[in-house]
Amino acid sequence: MSALVELDQVSAHFTVRGSGWFGGAKQVLRAVDAVSLAIGEGETLALVGESGSGKSTLGQMVAGLRAPTLGSLRFRGGPFATKAARRAIQLVFQDPFSALDPRMPVSSLIAEPLVIQGIGTQAERRTRAALLVEQVGLPRDSLNRYPHEFSGGQRQRIAIARALAPEPALIVADEPLSALDVSIQSQILNLLKSIQEERRLSYLFISHDLGVVNHLADRVAVLYLGKLVELAPRAELFARPSHPYTQALLDAVPRIGRARRRQVALSGEMPSPLAPPPGCVFHTRCPKAQAICRAEIPLLAPAPGRPDQLAACHFKE
Amino acid sequence: MLRFILRRTAQTFLVLLVMSFVIYSLIGLMPGDPIDVMIAGNPGVTPAMVAHLREIYGLDQPLPLRYWHWLMAALGGDLGFSRTHSQPVLEVLGPALAQTAKLMLTGWSLSVVLAFILGTLAALKPGGKLDAAIGLFTFAGISVPVFWLALILVLVFAVTLHWLPASGMAGIDDGGIVDQLRHLALPVLTLALANTGTFTRYVRAAMIETMRMDFIRTARAKGLSEPRIVIGHALRNALIPVVTIMALSFGTLFSGALVTETMFAQFGMGKMIYDAILGNDYNLALSGLLFATLVTLASNLAADLAYGWLDPRISLR
């Protein structure tokens, strides 16, 4: 069985014009660098990283908004740039206030993917919108209303209903909870979970919040400076992180009532993606860095004794 | 920054070159024919002579070639001969330019002074009665046709009150400064009133924004008197950017000057161009129009550069 979406050495490079008096030479920003992974049917893959890690850009490529500069994507083993792929992969955004066209009523907003894909008659679409609106927990009369009449959490529900309209196989959720109040976050999170269980959806769940990831993910992929540094099933990753960066991320999550396991302090700041460090991208901040880390790029390989857990480190645990 | 300057200057020259071709072609489309005008009223002219004349003046050549000849001559300083003035074009341009400069500078300065006074007064209490009255005045200023304003002023000051002369430049005996001022008064007043409206709005907006800033609150807390705050601090900060915008309005100012000169029979660039077009004086019309274009473009460039210098965000592009 081929995976739902496969990424093969996918890169996203941007050319940036230099600054300065006469304009410097053009530089290349490697937002995403040679990432390979696969998303299966019905699984939730969490994509974790700090800002500047490239996770949003990766999400855009999976959603079909951006073509990769290098590498390729596959949908169910076949080509990616097809109408079927666009229908099957939908997107939910971070900012609920920007995600909905203020000029359209909710019924049109939800039905829009159907209109774009040419699915169903107008009556059928309206019926579907009515169904979806209730499934995401909003009252029926929302259909005639406009986005500005709803709160952030409610708008996010509408956005989710829109993503569900064409009966997708995968939803790319780019930090869908970050802009919401904490009390609303758990509501939306539960909504996402229940939807997945009902429909056997896959999620590419992009987040920087490890607590949420722990709640929802089946597997976790960790990005640093555009590179995939660790890819593991959820339980393993949280129990025994293999890559030093993952370890540092987990240690940074405050846990009430429990002493920290170990102190892994990261030195320095994340380098600019315009000038990534040679060799292993993480070596400038890594407490374990050695000469080899600067010279050789580590490949993703299984951690000792745990073949499901992949890390890109010369000294993975 | 240097790159920015060079780029903008190059753009200006390019536009000027393109415009020179466009205007050259348009002049050719004006009613009448240079040869016909030359031989007007001369019964002994035969078609053979006309053809010969055409050859001599190069009028049988295609347009791009004729343009090229003109361009080469112009770059060498030869702008041709003005038929209606019986002088080389350059000798006509000089005094006309001086007259227009006199009118425009005086008018512009008056506008600026009035605008700063009115705009500041309006900004002191936004929404108040004075602000509303000044607002009405500015709306009137931008809605009034300049030539009609001139007529009304003539009606009031010249015809009814006999305070000022209705037109012309100086008395027959060239009666010194006072006489020149009397003749300049109505045209300057017309030009100034027409532009004060827009300028006042700029000043008002800039002053309102400046007065809201924290450093004004500090000045108040220090116990400085209100007039001192408004003039010494707020006004000074609002001055430069506002004056820059006002300088940008050069193009509109020139158009207003054109009308004013024509109405008041003042021999400036505007009237010169207008008469030249009506009188089929092709050389003069062409040179005059191009000069007007050059001056407008140059002032826009100067304003852009000043803007770029003022706002560090722009200059780093």
Add this chain to the structure above:
Amino acid sequence: MTAIDTGAIDQASSVWQLRWRRFRRHRTAMASLVLLAALLLFVAAAGPLAALQGLDPDATDLLSRYDSPSAAHWLGTDEAGRDELLRLMYGGQMSLLVGIIATLVGGTVGLAIGLAAGYAGGRIDALLMRTTDGIIALPLLPLLIVLGAVDLTKLGFSSQFAHSGAAGFWRIVVIIALVDWTAMARLVRAAALSMKERDFVQAARASGAGPLYIVFAHILPNVTTPIIVAGTLTIGRVILFESVLSFLGFGIVPPTPSWGNMLNNAQEFVTTDPGLAIYPGLLIFLTVIAVNFLGDGLQHAFDPRSER
């Protein structure tokens, strides 16, 4: 942010209803609306009035120049003995018609160019913007005059057509539109640029929407507000342009009246019959100031801050 209308739950509180309510509160704008309606009635009454009085607005009568208002001529006669009131009304038709049509033509061109530049981006945007900036930088009136002085016969039109009233009308519409589309283009481009990056546009793209769909379904509806405001203000500007050009003799040419060309020789009769110098300009002034106030009211009504 809570739902605003708890009373009428089933009533769609559409964006337009909100706007109308806000507009009504702006008193000067409402007054301007009334004034403009009155002006429209005024110019529309030209035909009926001429029929009623049995007068020909173009008929000159050199024996009755500068007559004072009378029963036959309610506002007197002009410098050629023509009825002043009728000429004001017909002139108004011309000036308003040029204003509206030139705005529509120029606005459409500006809209198309702004959308193309804003949405396509890249080289197309750069090229279009360079051109726009070039035109904006030119001195308008001299350029309009040169364009207005063009002899249509040299462009291949027949002499009869070139001198007809229709040619004169379309000439000035084309000239003004040619020169005035830049403001609209810039505005639309800025709006399109900001819309392009919004998430709902990205969502539509992710579902497979092409550029045409996005432009018509999302960008255009969201730029209607600045377009309407800009369009209204453009009408005022265009009316002023036409009046200046006609006044200088390069726009609408007599005998067809326009408010501008009625002041053609105003300097001659400003002493003999000041009324003739006042009326046409006053009408231009009232129309333009009303249009400007209307635009201002629309701008306040469309305030996007309350419609996030």
